[in-house]
Every structure is written in C-alpha cells, then in structure tokens.
Amino acid sequence: MMSGIAVSTTINGDEVEFLCQAEETLLEVLRDRLGMTGAKEGCGTGDCGACSVIVDDRLVCSCLVLGAEAEGRRIDTIEGMADGDKLHPLQQKFIEHAALQCGICTPGFLMAAKDLLAKNPDPTEEEIRFGLAGNLCRCTGYDKIVRAVQDAASVMKGA
C-alpha cells in the first residue's frame, strides 16, 4: 500500500521527489518532509506572507498550496536565494539597513521583494509598499524594509 501521493518537482533547480498526504500543504512538505525551514508559518491562512515562495515565477503563500500541487512545477524558496556564500543583493541590503529584528517575516519579505524586482526593477516607494502589502512585519515598522529594497534595486540595476 502506498504511504502517500508521490510528487516529482524542482526546488531551487534541484529535482526533488517526495511523498505527502492529500491535505498536506506545500509549506508543511517544505518544512517537515524536506527540512527546508526557511519559509515560516505565521498565520497559515494567507494573510501574513511569511511562507512566501515562488512557483513557476509566481509569488504564492505556500500555506495555501497543497504539496500534491507541486507536481511538475518549479519552486524557488529562500534557501536558493544566495549564490553559495554570496548573498543576494536583497539579503545584503536587509542586513545593512537592519531591515529585520526577530526575522520570522524576513524570508517571506525577501521572496516577495525578489518577485517584485523581477517584474518591476525600478519601483517607486509606493509600488514597493503596495507590492509588499501581503507581508506583515511586527518589528520594523516597514520603513527599513522599504529602504533596503530601494537600495537593492539600485544595486541590481547597476549590476
């Protein structure tokens, strides 16, 4: 008897296979089956964005995706953001601007900011604030996050 649904997918460029139950979310699969604990569960209902990942170039809350839906998809998570030891400009700027305190929201913010800059490399402050409205942070008050994203955008444009 099969112990679950067999899923083949691609995560951060690597082919990955896993078994999951029908009701398991992609977030649960990433964290509990694959040991990728970068994506966090804040609310579990798509309100806070702490579990944000990118599926086929589309930013989603992994708590609102079933693990079984990952079949044949291409998933990018925070674990694939840095290039080896070299941090992504967004990660670097989050550190420089102290755009985090407790850090729970940070992986989600980084994935959302990465998606935002991929679609709009030169966003206004307003576009950044609206673009990141699906990510909640209870520590920073957002200003430092917005500044970090602005700074990273200018670095990435120059690169």
Add this chain to the structure above:
Amino acid sequence: MRYARPRSIEDAVGLLAAEEGRASILAGGSDLLVRMKGGFIEPDLIVDIKAIEDLREIRETAEGFRIGAAVPCAIMRETPALKKAWPGVVEAANLIGSKQVQGRCTIAGNLCNASPAADSVPAMVAAGARAMIAGPSGTRTIAVEDLPAGPGRTSLGKGEIVTAILLDKRPPRSGDAYLRFIPRTEMDIAVVSSGVNLTLDEKGVVTSARVALGAAAPTVLLVKEAAGAIVGTRLEEAALQALAENCSAACRPIDDKRGTIAFRKKVAGVMARRAAMIAYDRARVK
C-alpha cells in the same frame, strides 16, 4: 482525504458526481485551504482543476472574452486586451488579497465561494458576465448573479462545476469601474462596494447601465432602479443623487464589526456614485 487532478472537464464532472462523501473543487485554493485549516470543512475528495488545459486560458472570441475557471486574477491583469475592454472587472479581481493570493485566486472561485463581500462579483454582475457550467446532464450558461444563493451557498447542483466566466465584447463608448470601502489601503474585505458598467451615445448620454452592490445583502445585488436613474442622463448632479439614493434604498445589509447598517447604506450610494463617474470617464475616452 483524496486528491485528484483530472485532465478533462468530463473527468472532473465524473469524479464530483460519483463522490459519495463531500467533494471540493480546488482552483486557487485561497478560500478552500483557509476553510480546511479552520476546520470549517473536511472534504473527502479534492478535485484540482488546474491540469485541465481548457480552464487555464483567457480566450478572446468573436463574442468577447472567455476566462477559464482556473485562470489566476494576476493573469487577467497581465492580459492587455481584457484590461482595456473591462478595466473595472480586472481591477476588482486584483483587489482580492495580496500579490501572493492574486497569483492563485480566480474569479470563478470568488463567485463560487459566494461571499456577499466578494470583490470581483459586483464588477462581474455590473458587466453582465455569465458563468459557463458543466455537469452530469450537460452544459448550461447562467447570469453570474444567479449563481450565489446566499452566504457560502450556490445554485450549483451535484457534480456541476463552473468552467469559465464570459464577458461580452464592448460596444463603442463603454466603461466600467469597481470601488470598495475598506478602512485600510490594501488587503482587506469590502465593508460595502459597487460596480458600475455603462455605455454612452455620441453626445455623452448614458444609453444603458448596470449597477451592482457588494456586502449590502446576503448576495450581491443588481440594482435596476439605480441604473434607471442614470440612463438618459450625462451624470448630472441630480442623476448621481438619484443613483445614490436608489442604491441606499436597495441595501439590506448586516450590522457587524466592520460597519453598521446605516453606514453601509450611505456608503453604498457614495461608492456607486464614484464608480459611475469613473466608468463614465472611461466610456468617454473610448
């Protein structure tokens, strides 16, 4: 719980019709997974419709647009011809949730979730949108406003599934708009809302109009008296006043933490009035 990913509409209908337990359709999942997480429903079978090619595309036809039931709202925003023809519907669809949610949620799902406060539904009702339905006894097409039967309830029968939303081709000088009142600037549920769709003659006189209200009654309302108040006018002050009064009078809202009955009635008129002015400006430049 079981998970199925059929490749055809026939297979999806077959699975839903044959299921003896509770079956739920999964498109974007932004309502379904939240309800499962909250323990409000425990489906025995989930039918994921996203592998059905036909449901995953927006097709422009001689009659207008056919938006497949599995098309995320973000794709609507990224389809210039649809955005140009029906800006109000596209904007309403992209007020739902966050960027994360918009990459998954669908207008067919928003309709079938049957919330009175669903953002895309008043815009669709104003647009005269229709829902294509497939079921065990064949296919049928109904007006969008005939699908919700009450909060969380639809008129769909067992085994039936909404396959697409149809939007007509636009006559010249037509415009639509949707506005909602929320106490924040983003990421909230409408306290009250309105969609307006109208067509003008060459002199700028409204020749036809549809006005819909959200979060104002158990289901989204199509307010014919409000539309009647602006047909034959150029949206002069008296016409806008009559539009707003008719909207306020049609409301049968609830009192809750997000708004009182009196507030919803008043603001329904304000939203309709402002949406009508935006729709009018859009119709004039086309």
